[in-house]
Amino acid sequence: xxxxxxxxxxxxxxxxxxxxxxxxxxxxxxxxxxxxxxxxxxxxxxxxxxxxxxxxxxxxxxxxxxxxxxxxxxxxxxxxxxxxxxxxxxxxxxxxxxxxxxxxxxxxxxxxxxxx
Numbered sequence: 001x002x003x004x005x006x007x008x009x010x011x012x013x014x015x016x017x018x019x020x021x022x023x024x025x026x027x028x029x030x031x032x033x034x035x036x037x038x039x040x041x042x043x044x045x046x047x048x049x050x051x052x053x054x055x056x057x058x059x060x061x062x063x064x065x066x067x068x069x070x071x072x073x074x075x076x077x078x079x080x081x082x083x084x085x086x087x088x089x090x091x092x093x094x095x096x097x098x099x100x101x102x103x104x105x106x107x108x109x110x111x112x113x114x115x116x
Contacts (some may be wrong), residue, residue: 046090053112075104
């Protein structure tokens with residue numbers, strides 16, 4: 001079996017995202033980030049959810065004000081640099097047991113559930 005690296009596809013936090021990422025890596029339970037548009041808040045949150053869900057089984061949610069916004073910004077959005085959907089970059093097929101596209105639901109191979 002090939003080794004899987006999380007965060008997947010070589011994603012790593014940008015320099016200005018590192019304080020938040022480091023806080024989470026060092027056991028931070030709750031965090032908020034006040035940052036401008038396109039800072040990468042969703043990228044950090046999605047990749048941290050992937051790391052967390054593989055570390056500890058549980059339910060993980062990524063929420064926006066409306067489901068249609070989550071579908072557009074997270075589930076269906078394509079990274080123009082890689083051509084992959086953002087949800088697929090954060091949660092690659094190798095770590096998924098089930099994906100329900102209509103419900104925007106993923107079950108990981110260890111039974112965790114991240115939800116956008």
